[in-house]
Each structure stands twice: as C-alpha cells, then as structure tokens.
Amino acid sequence: MNRRDFLMAAGLGAMTLTLPRALHGAEGGPRRRPNIIVILSDDMGYSDIGCYGGEIRTPNLDGLASRGLRFTQFYNTARCCPTRASLLTGLYPHQAAVGHMTEDKGLEGYQGDLSHRAVTIAEVLRPAGYATYMVGKWHVTRYDTDKGPTDNWPLARGFDRYYGTIRGAGNYFDPGTLTRDSTMISPFADPEYKPERFYYTDAIADHAARFISEHVKQKPDRPFFLYAAFTAAHWPMHAPEEDIARYKGKYDGGYEPVRARRFQRLKELGLIHPEWGLSPQEGDWSKVENKEWEARCMEVYAAMIDRLDQGVGRIVAELEKQGQFQNTLILFLQDNGACQEAIGRSGQMTRPEKPTLPEIPLDAVRLDVIPKQNRRGIPTLQGPGIMPGPEDTYISYGINWANCSNTPFRYYKHFVHEGGISTPLVAHWPAGISRRGELEHQPGHLIDIMATCVDLAGATYPAEFKGAKITPPEGRSLVPAFQGRPIQREGLYWEHEGNRAVRVGKWKLVAKGAHGPWELYDMEADRTELHDLAAAQPERVTEMAALWQAWAERAKAVPWPWDGKDKADTFSKQKRFELKQGDSLPRARAPNIVGRSIDISATIQPEAADGVVVAQGGSNVGYSLYLKEGRLMMAVRDGSAFTAVAAPEKLPPGPVEVAARLAKDGTITIDVGGKRAASGKAPGLIPRMPADGLQVGSDENGTVGDYAAPNEFRGKIEKVVITLGE
DSSP, rough: OOHHHHHHHHTTTTTTTSOGGGGGGGTTTTOOOOOOEEEEEEEEOOTTTTTTOSSSOOOOHHHHHSSSSSEEEEOOOSSSHHHHHHHHHHHHHHTTTTOOOOOOSSTTTOOOOOOOOOOOHHHHHHGGEEEEEEEEEEOOSSSSSHHHOOTTTTTGGOOOOEEEEEEOOOOSSSOOOOOTTEOOOOOOOOOOOSSSOHHHHHHHHHHHHHHHHHHHHHHHTEEEEEEEEOTSSSSSOOOOHHHHHTTTTTTTHHHHHHHHHHHHHHHHHHHHTTTTOOOOOOOGGGGGGGGHHHHHHHHHHHHHHHHHHHHHHHHHHHHHHOOSSTEEEEEEEESSOOOOOOOOOOSOOOOOSSSOOOOOOOOOOOSSEEEEEEETTOOOSSSTTSSBBTTOOOOOHHHHHHHHHTTTOOOOOOOOOHHHHHEEEEEEEEOOOOOOOOOOOOOTTTTHHHHHHHHHHHHOOEEETEEEEEEOOOOSSSHHHHHTOOOOOEEEEEEEETTEEEETTTTTEEEEEEEEEOEETTTTOOOOOOOOOTOOOHHHHHHHHHHHHHHHHHHTTOOOOSOOOOHHHHHHHHOOEEEOTTEEEOOGGGOOOOOOEEEEEEEEEEESSSSEEEEEEOOEEEEEEEEEEEEEEEEEETTTTEEEEOOSSOOOSSOOOEEEEEESSSSSEEEETTTTEEEESSSSSOSSSOSEEEEEEEEOSSSSSSSOOOOOEEEEEEEEEEEEEO
C-alpha cells in the first residue's frame, strides 16, 4: 500500500498528499522529517499533572504544554495491555489480538499476544529510514519469561534497541523481567548501567537519553522514533525518600479538598466546561482509621509522578544538548485512568527486625510481578501497618485516591466511562506546531498515533509484511489538529471486559459490564456522565448500539469471552478435580461449572493474612476461595451480582482443613476444621463458563474476589479437591 492508498484507507483522503504544512519551512521548502518521541505513563488519572489541573509538581510536562498543544478529549482503551497494543499498531486492541490481557482466551481478538497481522510503528518507520528505540514496559505478549519465544519482543517487532521490562508491573527498585535488547538481566549485575541506587523510572529515562545521544553520534543523518513507556505511577507505591518528603503533609486534609481544588483548576484552565458537574465522591475521610497511612499512600504516588517528570526533563535536556529539540515531536499520554485496584492494602504485617528468608543472589534474574521477598530475605510487606515507599513494600493507593486522580470523571481503569479512558495528550514540536499553549477540544484516540507517525515520516503502511496480510489502520493523522483543522471520522469505539462504548460527535453510548444497560450522554453538556439520556432518546440508543455492534464484529471484539455463550462439549466432562498448589487449568480443562453445585475442600497452612486458595474465572463471572485479613471467604460473581461470605473469626494457626460449597439454591457455606463457620446466599448457580481458567494459590488476570491480581497465597496448600454436582 503506497502513501496515497494509506491516506485513503485511513480516511485522510481529504488531506493534501504532499508534505503537510507543518513540514514546510518558512520559505516554503521542505523541512527535515521530525524525530518522534511517544512518552506513555501508567495508571495515572486525568488531573494528576499540573497542566491538567493537578497539584503534583510536573514543571517539565507543564513546560512542554505551555509551548505546545494540549488535547482535552484524548482517549485510551482503559487498560495497560490493550492500550499498548493499540498505540503500537494503530488498530483497535482486538484487531491486534490483545482485547484483554496477556492470556489466550481462545478467541481471535483475545489471544494475548501481539498479532502478526498487525505492524508496529517501529516496523513501519524503520523502512522509511528511521532508527527505532524503546525503553520501559512492553506488556503485549504472553511469552514473557527468559524461556521465550521472543518473536513478539521489541527487537523482533521493529525496534533497533530496547531496555525495559517484558511484563506489566514489578518492584521499582528491583524489577522482574528486566531486559536489555533481548536478554533478561539483573539490575545489579548489568555492566552497562551502574547507578548508585537503581530506580526503574530513572533507568528508563537514563536509557532514553543514552539512546538519543548514541543515535546522534552514530546515525546523525537519520531521524529517530523513541517509545518511552514508563511504569509510573502503577502500583506498588515506590519512590525515593527525597521525593516523598516533598509531599509530606500535602494530603493530610483528605480526599475532598484535593478534588475540589482540581475541579476548580480544571475549569480555570479551560480543560472542562464550567457547567459540568463533579462526579460522586468516593470515600469519607472522617471515617478513615489510619489517616497517616492513607495520606502517605498519596504522598508516595505524587512522588512517583514527580520523579517521572524529572525523567521527562532529562530526555528534553538531552534533546537540547544534541541539537534535536526543535525538530522533535514529543507526545505525552497515559495508558488508562487512575487505578482503583486494592493491592497490599489489607492484612496485619509488621516490619521484621531482621531478614527471615534466604537471600537471593544479586545476579539472579527475577521474573516476579509481586515478589514474595526482596534479595536480602525480607518478606514483601503489605497492609496498613506498613508505610509504603521503600523497596520491601508492595501497596497501592486505593480507590478513594483514584477517585481524586480522575477528577472530574466517573469510574476508573477497566471501565470505559470517561474516568477509565480519558488521558491528557501533550503535543510539543517547536518546528512544526505553531499553536503554543493552546487547547484542542476535538476528540482523538490512541489509534491516531500510528497514522500521525506515518504521515510525518512519509512512510508507507504495508498491505503485507513478512508474508502476512496486514490489517488496514484505523486511526486518523493528528496533523490537521496540530494546525487547527478538523479531523473527520465516523466514531470511536471501546470494549474491555464487556464494558463497551461508542462516541459519535457529541454523543456517547456506554455500558458497564457485558450485560449492563446502555447509557447515553451528551459530551458537550455533560462529559462527566451524570445525566443519562437513554430513556429520553431510545431511537438514538438503538442507532448507536447498532454502530457499536457492527464495529465489534468487524474489529473482532465479538465473539467475546464475557457472556458464556459456549457449547458445553468444548469443556471438561470431569466431575472431580484433585489439584495442588501452583496448578493452573486453562478454560477448556477447568471445571465446567455452568449450572452446577460446587464443593471445595483443602488443607492449608497460611503464612500471611491474605491470599487465594483457589479461583476460577475473573471480574465478570466465577468463584474464589480466599483469605482476607486472616478470615476464610468464598465469593461468587456473575456480572454485577457479587456475593461474598466470610468466616467471622480468623483461621487458627497451623494446618487447617477448610471447605466451601455453592449449593443448587445458591446457598454458600464455609467450614473451618470440620465445623460450619458461615453461610450466605447468592442469586443462584453460576450460569456461564468464565473466560479465565482456574488457578490454585493465586487469581491471575481479572479477579473474582474483592482483591487485586494475583493475590498469591503465602504458605502451604497441601491439596485442593473440587467436586461438581449434576
């Protein structure tokens, strides 16, 4: 496909097919093609950074915004893996085979491994003469260990150099799956990078600056593309103490003052309409028991963003030092809304006086996302008795602060209401964007990044690549918006975990959950989604729902794994399962629990107050037997119906026999030591086969219970027996 064909396929046929005006010099001659840097942050809210209303210190991003362009209605896809797949390929995530996370759900749009019928920006720009570099979080392949295969790692997908992590999260002071080019390494046995203190955000920024410097020395006549995918501010809350100290006391007043200040500042900056309402408050500060700990969570979160901004400053400084700043397009955006996941926020751990576990050698390569211990032998510390920040802790900041981060919007990461999908986009390019300090209000989406890069690079988007037919791009170039001109498109679409939406012009149709009703909002009058117009405009709902359905079928969002419309003979016919700790059954071999009673028995010896004994399913449907704050719990989930039954007392010390049952009438019972401990009632049996499989000792990917993945069990699970009724 040549450039003219690409522009027509991408819906850009109305644009000039010569270099856009932004690429012409003052005297009309063509300007050298720009370098392009895409900076992606992780799990941050719409109003966290200063130039989008936040109180957190971000002078470098604010400086780029003041000299560049801020988009007020730019969108991501609500979750880390789908966003990365969409950004890299210019496709909707299901078209890139990453419709959910990095697990294979047995459907074309949900393979959890970046499709070879998609091309990355690096694969398109490299044939056009660009050098290509990446630093940071990859997270678009299910093959994420040193055993490989590595055909979906960065160097195999078009990048010349890479430094970062293949998996999606980890300890900032000792990250798992750290990789240089295609070789996994330990941060403490890396001959090429020896800082006094390793901190992953610094390492990402330092390597970005290094790649820029080396590029100018080695390939001075070629432009470059750099993708910098920071993990900040994804859990755990880890930051250097000097950065945390800057925010000491700043959040002692609680949630409401932060939201109120941000809401006012957003209006003053012109980022939101003054007549829009503020989404409901999550959390009551007066009822928070450990205010010092809760405030500290937000202090560390702010410090992580502060440190990220410092890293952006080092990248900018290197561009200036190398004479590349004026002709480099820098795009900054976020992968999803703020994260409400409750990681490490419960339990009663205290800091031990000395290490209690064997040491891990400094040269050992780590693979863990949530490590069980640090290298010195200290167990990973969690719960409100542990202040977040140091390297031996693993704690998230929780839903109430996420509500502040997402001011003024509703909901969070995972969801496709505005709080889950709205991101800042700062575009800075002194040689090409003359709109300095202005706001751009027309909507844009991750799918537009590929089209923009192809447009500015004069590259050719291929119809075939390495023998595979390539899916045509979905996005629109943002160059017209850089110049103050409109971008023409039919609409924008979303799906994640059954949460779904379509936006056409000022109208947005959105639903929560695979079976949730459609809601209709006027984005010009009510972008905070407080006034549902679906009942008043049923014809518009029907029309837009049909658009979404047609897109979902074309883009491989359906068939999806969320509604359980499966043939019974595709699943296991086994009625009794004897399992051991660490077992993981894929969907096809997991118990076929549809419409059946479930009996679970196990002998366990826990070493921590929280952890999953066995779980099958995820955030849409399934069951889980787990510990929370030392008490045994059984949870059953079906869409928005969630039932959890908890034993009133903590488990006794030592090995203990536990059992749980979901009966035909929906009754849930829990037994501890052979005695009935608790009972409750779910709406009924589980009516659909979960998309996720079964795990013993953890709950991977989407979670059934009121905890965050993987919630690993610490201790010993001797045996788990699951028996299904008729």
